[in-house]
Amino acid sequence: xxxxxxxxxxxxxxxxxxxxxxxxxxxxxxxxxxxxxxxxxxxxxxxxxxxxxxxxxxxxxxxxxxxxxxxxxxxxxxxxxxxxxxxxxxxxxxxxxxxxxxxxxxxxxxxxxxxxxxxxxxxxxxxxxxxxxxxxxxxxxxxxxxxxxxxxxxxxxxxxxxxxxxxxxxxxxxxxxxxxxxxxxxxxxxxxxxxxxxxxxxxxxxxx
Amino acid sequence: xxxxxxxxxxxxxxxxxxxxxxxxxxxxxxxxxxxxxxxxxxxxxxxxxxxxxxxxxxxxxxxxxxxxxxxxxxxxxxxxxxxxxxxxxxxxxxxxxxxxxxxxxxxxxxxxxxxxxxxxxxxxxxxxxxxxxxxxxxxxxxxxxxxxxxxxxxxxxxxxxxxxxxxxxxxxxxxxx
Numbered sequence: 001x002x003x004x005x006x007x008x009x010x011x012x013x014x015x016x017x018x019x020x021x022x023x024x025x026x027x028x029x030x031x032x033x034x035x036x037x038x039x040x041x042x043x044x045x046x047x048x049x050x051x052x053x054x055x056x057x058x059x060x061x062x063x064x065x066x067x068x069x070x071x072x073x074x075x076x077x078x079x080x081x082x083x084x085x086x087x088x089x090x091x092x093x094x095x096x097x098x099x100x101x102x103x104x105x106x107x108x109x110x111x112x113x114x115x116x117x118x119x120x121x122x123x124x125x126x127x128x129x130x131x132x133x134x135x136x137x138x139x140x141x142x143x144x145x146x147x148x149x150x151x152x153x154x155x156x157x158x159x160x161x162x163x164x165x166x167x168x169x170x171x172x173x174x175x176x177x178x179x180x181x182x183x184x185x186x187x188x189x190x191x192x193x194x195x196x197x198x199x200x201x202x203x204x205x206x207x208x
Numbered sequence: 209x210x211x212x213x214x215x216x217x218x219x220x221x222x223x224x225x226x227x228x229x230x231x232x233x234x235x236x237x238x239x240x241x242x243x244x245x246x247x248x249x250x251x252x253x254x255x256x257x258x259x260x261x262x263x264x265x266x267x268x269x270x271x272x273x274x275x276x277x278x279x280x281x282x283x284x285x286x287x288x289x290x291x292x293x294x295x296x297x298x299x300x301x302x303x304x305x306x307x308x309x310x311x312x313x314x315x316x317x318x319x320x321x322x323x324x325x326x327x328x329x330x331x332x333x334x335x336x337x338x339x340x341x342x343x344x345x346x347x348x349x350x351x352x353x354x355x356x357x358x359x360x361x362x363x364x365x366x367x368x369x370x371x372x373x374x375x376x377x378x379x380x381x382x383x384x385x
Contacts, residue, residue, distance in 0.1 A: 030272070050275060055298050058268035065272025065280065068233060068256055073276075089261025090268075096259060194303035197275065205277045 008178040010156060012107050015177065016078060017043040018163050019105065027167070028066060028204070032059040032079030034114040035184070036107060040078060042187040047203035050196060051189045057086035060104060064094050067102040067171075070204070074101055076166060081108040081122045084138055088145070094172055095146030103166045103173040106138055109181045117181060139176040150174035218350035218376070219244040222309065223252075225351060226281065229358040231255060233273045233280035235266040241311030241377045242283045263288035266308070267295035274304040279362055282308040286315070286330040286371075287323060296337040299367035306339075306367040307358055315374035327374075334369050343371045350376070 016039040020029065023046065030050045031040040036059075037051040052058060063077035084106045094102065110123040110133065123133030142150035153162050153175055165173050190196060198208035215221075222245050226234070234249040234257045236242060249257040260266055266282035273280040284292075289310060299306035313320070314327020331341055340360060344353040350372070357368045 028275075054301070055268065055295055057264070058271070058295055058298065061265045061268030062272035062275070065233065065269035065274075065278075066276040067272075069273045069276025069278035087265070090265050092261055093258060093265055097256075193298075193301035197271075197302040197304060200275055201277070204275070 008109065008154065008180045010154070010159070010177060010179045011182060012039055012109070012177075012179040013042055013182075013184060015159065015162075015179065016040060016107075018159060019076070019078070019166055020044070021163070023048070025203070026073050028070065028073050028075045028200075030059050030063050030066070030075070030077045032056070032077075032083040034080065034083075035109075036079045036083070037189065038184065038187045039107070041189040042185075045189045047199040049189065050200050053191055053193070056083055057090075059083060060087055060090040060094060063102055063104065064090070064097065064099060067099040068097065071099075071101055073204075074103070074167065075099075077102070077104045079104075079106060080113065081106060081110060081120045081138060082112045082114075085121055085136070088141055091142050091145040091147060091174070098172060100171050102171045103169075103175070104142075105166055105175050105177060107177050107179045108138060109179045111181055113181075137176075139174065142174040142176075147172050147174050150176070152176045152178065154178045215348065217244065218347040220248065221351040222354050223248040225354045225358060226255065227252075228355070229362060230279055231281050231358075232278040233258065233269065234283065235260055235269050235280065236283040237263055237285070237288055239283065239285045239311055241285065241372065242309070246283065263291045264295050267292055267298050267306070270306055271298050271302055271304055279305070280307075282306075284308060284310055286310055286312045286327045289330045289333060290326050293333055293337060296334070296339065296367070300338045303365065305361040305365050307361040307370075308339075308368070309354065309357075309370045309372060311372045311377055312374045318374060331371065338367065340366050340368045341371060342368065343373060345373045345375045347376060 020043045059079045067075040111117040119133045121134045121136040139152045263284045270280045314323035357370045361368045
């Protein structure tokens with residue numbers, strides 16, 4: 001039994017589906033490896049999705065490079081707490097540029113899902129010998145890095161505003177979303193990185 | 209022999225190559241060897257220049273820029289190369305053009321023993337990750353070498369590193385740009 005006083009109730013799959021509802025050519029999506037990749041794919045694979053199968057720690061940097069190259073498009077990075085913990089400095093780099101078109105959503109289940117649900121640093125302290133973290137607050141880190149609009153979402157009543165902020169609010173927008181630990185079906189996009197990159201550029205630029 | 213016209217500084221020549229190749233994003237970790245070039249990029253209206261917290265960030269940034277249709281360059285020191293190695297696989301996996309210019313330490317007359325392991329390891333680890341290596345030791349070869357590297361990257365689709373050898377940069381002189 002978790003001692004986490006605010007156990008998560010939000011489910012990542014329907015949440016990501018809502019985040020991507022009605023996605024058009026103006027929405028460019030990058031997802032981190034593992035669950036976030038399967039989540040955006042379950043919502044509907046599309047050329048303007050760039051789901052990563054590796055490169056842990058890369059999504060926020062990719063999102064920033066893309067947001068600067070395409071300032072008139074909305075860029076949405078969706079990744080997990082483990083991935084975000086591996087590239088905390090990238091949040092400070094985002095803050096040096098303050099891209100108005102970038103939104104970052106971290107789905108925080110407090111676990112390293114791909115390796116067997118070991119606790120990440122965002123897990124609470126004193127959660128037993130094998131399941132304790134440090135209670136690391138990634139939204140507070142994002143604010144500390146210089147991204148003022150960085151908040152935490154825990155409740156289904158906040159999801160409508162979350163979707164609106166992520167899709168259209170002046171960025172950079174950072175949202176930490178506390179989600180349940182779930183065992184979900186793998187819904188896999190194509191794996192070939194060159195293909196994923198080429199189809200993305202073809203859809204965005206008209207050439208690979 | 210008549211006196212040759214004074215060559216522009218090689219770092220200014222690199223900046224010219226960046227403009228010739230339509231480089232739009234430049235990433236760096238502050239570095240004395242690249243200092244003059246970094247400042248030229250920062251003053252440019254056509255280049256977005258970003259300071260990184262670690263060299264590793266430069267690879268996904270370059271991938272994102274390319275996804276969005278822009279060319280970029282990562283400037284780093286040999287000691288930073290080790291920080292990039294896992295993500296240095298991205299240019300191979302995604303097959304996107306990647307160009308990095310590396311100022312070498314632990315290479316030629318280095319006084320600091322801490323610089324030798326990564327300095328000496330730099331060409332080997334880059335080769336292991338499938339990065340093409342160009343090396344330049346004299347000022348008069350810088351422009352042509354960086355230009356060739358940019359062509360291999362952006363026309364030939366390769367991941368390319370130019371090693372600016374310590375013989376070119378000079379033995380570190382603390383406190384002076």
